[in-house]
Amino acid sequence: MDVDVLVVGAGPAGSTTARFCAGEGIEVLMIDRRKEIGYPVQCGELMPHLDEMHTIFPAGETLEELFTVPSHVVQGESEHVELVSPGGRTYRCDFKSHTLDRRSFDKHLAKLAVDAGARLETGVSFLGLKDGVAETTMGPVNAKVVVGADGPNSRTAREAGLQNPVLRYPAVTCQAKGDFDPAVKMFFGGVAPGGYAWTIPKRGGANVGLGFDPKVFKGSPREAFDIFVRKLGCECENVTMGIVPMSGPVPSTVRGNVLLVGDAAGQTMATNGGGIPTAMIAGRIAGRTIREHLSGSCGLGEYETRWKTVMLAPLVTSVRTRRMADMVFGSDWLLSAAMFVLGRRGLDRAIRCKRPFF
Numbered sequence: 001m002d003v004d005v006l007v008v009g010a011g012p013a014g015s016t017t018a019r020f021c022a023g024e025g026i027e028v029l030m031i032d033r034r035k036e037i038g039y040p041v042q043c044g045e046l047m048p049h050l051d052e053m054h055t056i057f058p059a060g061e062t063l064e065e066l067f068t069v070p071s072h073v074v075q076g077e078s079e080h081v082e083l084v085s086p087g088g089r090t091y092r093c094d095f096k097s098h099t100l101d102r103r104s105f106d107k108h109l110a111k112l113a114v115d116a117g118a119r120l121e122t123g124v125s126f127l128g129l130k131d132g133v134a135e136t137t138m139g140p141v142n143a144k145v146v147v148g149a150d151g152p153n154s155r156t157a158r159e160a161g162l163q164n165p166v167l168r169y170p171a172v173t174c175q176a177k178g179d180f181d182p183a184v185k186m187f188f189g190g191v192a193p194g195g196y197a198w199t200i201p202k203r204g205g206a207n208v209g210l211g212f213d214p215k216v217f218k219g220s221p222r223e224a225f226d227i228f229v230r231k232l233g234c235e236c237e238n239v240t241m242g243i244v245p246m247s248g249p250v251p252s253t254v255r256g257n258v259l260l261v262g263d264a265a266g267q268t269m270a271t272n273g274g275g276i277p278t279a280m281i282a283g284r285i286a287g288r289t290i291r292e293h294l295s296g297s298c299g300l301g302e303y304e305t306r307w308k309t310v311m312l313a314p315l316v317t318s319v320r321t322r323r324m325a326d327m328v329f330g331s332d333w334l335l336s337a338a339m340f341v342l343g344r345r346g347l348d349r350a351i352r353c354k355r356p357f358f
């Protein structure tokens, strides 16, 4: 099959890329190995409010085009994030966010891509690249541009000779029932060594989970998760595991006719593990650049220059902050002391990908 663009992966990165390059004569095929888009949910489902997005990515333009979230996918709103130190001290930061129903949200994004003219095939896997042609479980696909939006273990990246993110934190999440505090909570210390555990309130309960640094904690993710859930005393369903890339962007996101977007490109915020907003910001840039490239007005390499202009500084700052945090993450006492020194303002800046010391 011949297409202009093959997008591998229909998560936030792939669907947004497809949405912004499809139509007006550009044939886009988006494939996903999942039979159902957005399911299983491997996510805390927290999406910063549009105002926060402008603060984190001041160079991002018309972000409302991306982040005006339809009401049917919003399952909760929060005005605060509470960071709880290993010693139990709570730092309450003003931070507005939505809790998404990620299962519906990913479907909504895929629908926007289809409405723009992309063709979506589910239950189809990308297998490799052979002589420039993509091998998939629905047969070979000959594309002028291939987009690797296939998450942190991107096969597309490896097949194109690009790198996968080197630092990957295991994370476990579930849907918990019960009454939860209306603030988003992040718990640090032994409960999630080198990372954090969370309760993110949503309708009828909360998204509960944790992610940790595998260098600091050698146990199994499920073991750590079960201990946390027992402490909370809540009932859980749909427990899933995923990977959060924490090393920042991969060295190169374009090679030949292949470009990487979202987790495949390591575009997550290393101080909070959030990657939905960045996947979508990069996806829009990728889609627009591909469109221009196919009309002959720019090279694909322009994608890297453009996403870096908007996102590189906050992403690099968040990686540096995470590295600093690594120095104290091994000791609950040191971590509590560091959080005390930073105080609410410093922590507030860190979660917004700004330098914690100002």
Ligand SMILES: Cc1cc2nc3c(=O)[nH]c(=O)nc-3n(C[C@H](O)[C@H](O)[C@H](O)COP(=O)(O)OP(=O)(O)OC[C@H]3O[C@@H](n4cnc5c(N)ncnc54)[C@H](O)[C@@H]3O)c2cc1C
Pocket: 008, 009, 010, 011, 012, 013, 014, 031, 032, 033, 034, 038, 042, 043, 044, 045, 046, 047, 124, 125, 126, 127, 149, 150, 151, 152, 155, 171, 172, 173, 209, 241, 242, 243, 244, 261, 262, 263, 264, 268, 273, 274, 275, 276, 277, 279
């Ligand atoms: C437990 C956990 C909690 C998280 N919580 C949050 C949060 O609260 N807020 C936030 O902003 N971020 C969160 N993240 C990060 C966020 O989920 C990701 O950054 C985001 O999903 C990245 O989008 P993406 O489109 O790049 O990748 P994904 O959403 O992973 O989408 C990749 C898609 O590619 C498909 N795919 C993979 N390989 C192939 C293949 N070979 N062929 C075909 N299809 C393929 C997959 O099926 C998948 O649908 C969390 C991550 C984890 C693991």
